[in-house]
Each structure stands twice: as structure tokens, then as C-alpha cells.
Amino acid sequence: MTDTQTLKGILESSDRPRVVIIGDLIIDRYISGEVSRISPEAPIPVLAARSSELRLGGAGNVAANLRAMDSKVDIVGIVGDDGHGRAMRELFESHGIGTNGVLVDETRPTIEKTRMMSGVQQMLRVDWEDSRPLDGATLADMLEAIPKALDGADAVVLSDYGKGMLPPEVLECAIAAGRARGIPVLVDPKGADFARYNGATLITPNRKEAELALGAKIKSLDELPEAADELIRSAGLDLTLITLGADGIYFRTKRGGDWPEVEGRIPTQARAVFDVTGAGDTVVAHLAFHLGNKVDLESAVTLANHAAGIVVAKLGTHSVSREELLDRLSQGLPHEGKVVPRVGIGAVVEDMRRDGKRVVFTNGCFDVLHAGHVDYLRFARSKGDALIVGINEDESVSRLKGPTRPVNGIEDRMAVLASLEVVDAVVSFSEDTPKLLIEQVSPDVLVKGEDYKDKVVVGAEWVESHGGQVVLAPLLKGRSTSNILSRAAGDSAEDQAANAK
Secondary structure, three states: OOOHHHHHHHHHOOOOOEEEEEEOEEEEEEEEEEEEEEOOOOOOEEEEEEEEEEEEEEHHHHHHHHHHOOOEEEEEEEEOOOHHHHHHHHHHHHHOOEEEEEEEOOOOOOEEEEEEEEOOEEEEEEEEOOOOOOOHHHHHHHHHHHHHHHOOOOEEEEEOOOOOOOOHHHHHHHHHHHHHOOOOEEEEOOOOOHHHHOOOOEEOOEHHHHHHHHOOOOOOHHHHHHHHHHHHHHHOOOEEEEEOHHHOEEEEEOOOOOOOOOEEEEOOOOOOOOOOOOHHHHHHHHHHHHHHOOOOHHHHHHHHHHHHHHHOOOOOOOOOOHHHHHHHHHHOOOOHHHEOOHHHHHHHHHHHHHOOOOEEEEEEOOOOOOHHHHHHHHHHHOOOOEEEEEEEOHHHHHHHHOOOOOOOOHHHHHHHHHOOOOOOEEEEEOOOOOHHHHHHHOOOEEEEEHHHOOOOOOOHHHHHHOOOEEEEEOOOOOOOHHHHHHHHOOOOHHHHHHHHO
16 A cells, blocks of 8 residues: 555646536435424424534535645536526536536426434435426537537546436436547446446445446455456446445555556555545545655555545535645655644644543654653653643744754754644744743643753743643753764763753
């Protein structure tokens, strides 16, 4: 599996591919409130509605996911000549999604799914739709619009929700146009007949959808290669993915095809599963983004899997931004996941306290890390459940220690501290004292060295006035950065002793 550092590099250097989405346009309405009684008219709950929100669903959610990744996106589909259709266009425009391919069909309503929510519990869903296949003048207009929409595209996604937008004529037109332009054609499939997607680059069924198309159960993970080969053969594909829920994502390319022969299963990246709505949209959107950037298949699948792991922890349809994905990847790196920007430390502290943790704070230059530092940090961590270390930025160190310091730059110093198991977060500050940072963190415990016994501890007044405590840590004698540097410079024993004081 592609290593996390490589994935971060891919994401950070990604371009803005233009992706065209063709599929069923759905507007999702969430009506939220509270259920506190049963109706006297029938044995059903009464929802006291408090709010109503419109979101892009169906193919629109795929487009929204791509825009969150800063991709250029155009969408092709149909809406009715009604208020929901106009509202959907406004949502597309607010997301920066091109709508030249959105046609109006006066003979059918805009598809709407209304979900009634009590807290986080979905009580009822009401669908308004006419799912007959596209036909007549609207079909003719669509077949003319699709090739034009694909000019200049880097990838195309066919988002099939079985609502009539993708009859055989549209599928054939879109796949042929994509192939003619040499761009990947990705399909999020529906139904049992995957042969209708013949010639596409890949499909992304979940396990249940794959079993329906195969007409047989996939009884174990060992049967995935054979199942994938059959899906590839029956639909004339270059490769296929099968999303497996808790078992991750399996992918396999065609033997002897144009793509390098690879297969693999990427373990799930979900830390908590709250709502799987829209997870498939997220996977196909991120695959299109990365394949549009010509990223290798394994890396593209791994990144899409990480994105799905983020979205299933949220309620309803959501998009995953590039920043969110980078943050998720950083958390997978022991060093970088602990390095927190100044603006983000408040959220880190909130998460710690939400988990019931006692927050400890200390600070220093930590220029050349030595045994004294490690002993000191272990002591600090023992006073609580999470240790945040504030570290002076380079200019601040120079003002405090002289023009020859620091020896190591801020990024190196933070990386070394973050690699220590006892440290939970590292954050830098540019001021000469950590006063403002301490007030921002407002720790339960503030730790300083015992050499501050007769000195003013910066931030002590703030911490104690907010119910916290100040603790002085014992120091290992003879250990100091100045002494280490003195020895390295070949100073005399007398000079070394002076530097150690």
C-alpha cells in the first residue's frame, strides 16, 4: 500500500482536473426537529420541526465532492421546470459547478428526497420523482450536449441512481465520447445489468451491488479476484473496484489490458461510522479527481478510501475537502499529526477536554534535545492526560539565546518533539513569552522547571485564576543545550562548567 508520506505529496502537488459528471440530479431536503410525543390520530411520532436545509444529492453530491477538492466541475443532467429545479441550479452555482449541461424537462418534476430527522435519527424519507427513462426531444438534446461537455475534460463520471437519466443511448454516447477523448470513464452503477456500461474504464459497485450483478454471493474475500474478473469481462472494463464497507476497497485491473496489472485491498480508514449516506459518491468523486490527475491506481484508491472514512463519520451527504484529507493523512504520521498550527490549537484542546482529559502545558526552546528535556517532559506528562508543548520560533530563540541560536530550525525542533510518545501536541509561538498561547490553551496544569522557584512563571496567574495549578519540575543536573554546544566546540572544563550552570 502506498505510504502516507507519498500520499501527502501527491495531494499537495495535485492539479485542478476538469471532471464532467453525468447522472441523476437529486435535491436532498433535511427537515430537523424533535420528537417528544405520539400523535393522537395514529400511533406515529410527531416531529416538531425546527429547521429545513437543502443539499445536493445524487450526481450533485459527486460534483460537490469534486469542488471541495478544488476540481473544475461541470454537470450534465435534467431538472423539472419547478422551484426545486431552480433551487438546484442556485446550489450548483454557489458551489462553482458549471451548469451548461443541465437541461429542463417540463414533463417531469425535479427529483427530491425529503428526510425527517429527530436529532441524528432519520424518522422518515419521502421521495418525489418520475424515474421513466429519458426520451423524446429531451433525449435528443442530451445526446447533442454530452460530446460538447466532454471537450477539454480530464475525466467523466456516470452517476447512476436509476432515476431515468442514463438510458442505454446516453450511456453509449457518454462512454464513446470519453473513450474518443482518451479520458477515464468512471461509473457508479445501479441495477443488475452491468453490461449496459460496456466500454467504461471502471465501475465502483459495493459488495451487494456486485453480488446482484454476478447473481451470486461473494462468500469470502478470497473470492474477490474471480468476482472482479467476471465484472470486468461482462462489462468490457479496464478495471473494477468493489467497496466492502468495514473490509475496505478491493481493486483489480484487466489481465492483458492497457492498464498495468495490479490488484489489492485497501483496509478501511473509517474511525467511526455515523452515516454511510453518500459514501459511494465520495469514493467515485475522489477516484475521478486523482485519475484525472494521472495518479497511479493504488494511490488513487487509497486516497479515495481515506476520504470515505471521513465522510461516513458525518450526518447526511457531505463533501471532503483537500484540507480535511491532508489533515487526516497527517494524523497518520506520528510526527506530523502532533504538529498543530497556532490557529488550530483551540480545536485540539476542545477535543481533549471533550474526551475528559486533563490538559498539561509547558514550553521552551528545545533547541538540541537531550536527556534533561526528555526527563522533564515525562514529568510534565505525568501530571495529566495530554501534554501540549509550546516552542519558541527561530527569531524568538535568537532574541533570547543570541545570534548563533537556534542550532536547529523550528520545523526540525517541532518534528523531534512530536516524535516523543509523551508529547500529544506541539505548537509554536513567535513572542518572547508564551503568555498569549497559555491564555489560548488555558491548561489545567502549567509546568515549568524548578529553576523558576524564585522567579515569576509566565501565565501562572491566568492558569490559577481559571482553576488550574502550576507545578515545578525537577531538572537533571549538568544537562543543558549550552553545555552540549560548549563540549562540541571543545571548550575547557571550566567553560563547560560555567555553561552548565
